[in-house]
Amino acid sequence: MSAPLELCCLLWANPGLTDDLARYEDTVLALVADHHGTVVSRAIGGGADGTPHEVQLFRFRDQAALDAYLADPRRSLLASERDHVVARTELFPVRLHG
Template sequence: MTPTSEILLCCLLWARDGEAEALTEYEDGVLALIPRHGGEVIQRAVGDGADGRPHEVQLYRFPDHSALDAYVADPDRVALTGVRDRVVARTELFPVALR
């Protein structure tokens, strides 16, 4: 098997109180930027955030670290930092493997 530099990530997101809809709208915008950098949103699930559960669970992949870094630094994404700070209470991002 040939090693790959592909990065597969899971992202868990919790909204600030009263901001679940705004979090989803924010994510609609920033996730749309991923293909610009060779990435792909594999799956996105939206929950109710009840009992401490996340409001969103996302799986996405990038071809390598430079593509991920380019997405993180994308000027259109960076321009939304204030919105993100207003609507996102917590984020957990970690590498995963699909089976």
């Protein structure tokens, strides 16, 4: 089995849609556990001066688990909602402590 995959996701909402972004994320983050993943932390920001509206930390069992989450048909059905509310996303590997 591969080593766990730890990730940070930064999200920016389209103008005026920060509450909609949070609701969308509430829905898709509920699917993470179905794919051997954990939302370690979720922080909501104000987006001031270009900072992200959300910062999320994840841990997945391995790359295959992340790929399965990203390809989940329930998540795919929400693609148009995501395109509407999310202006920008950055996802990158991190090493979590604690």
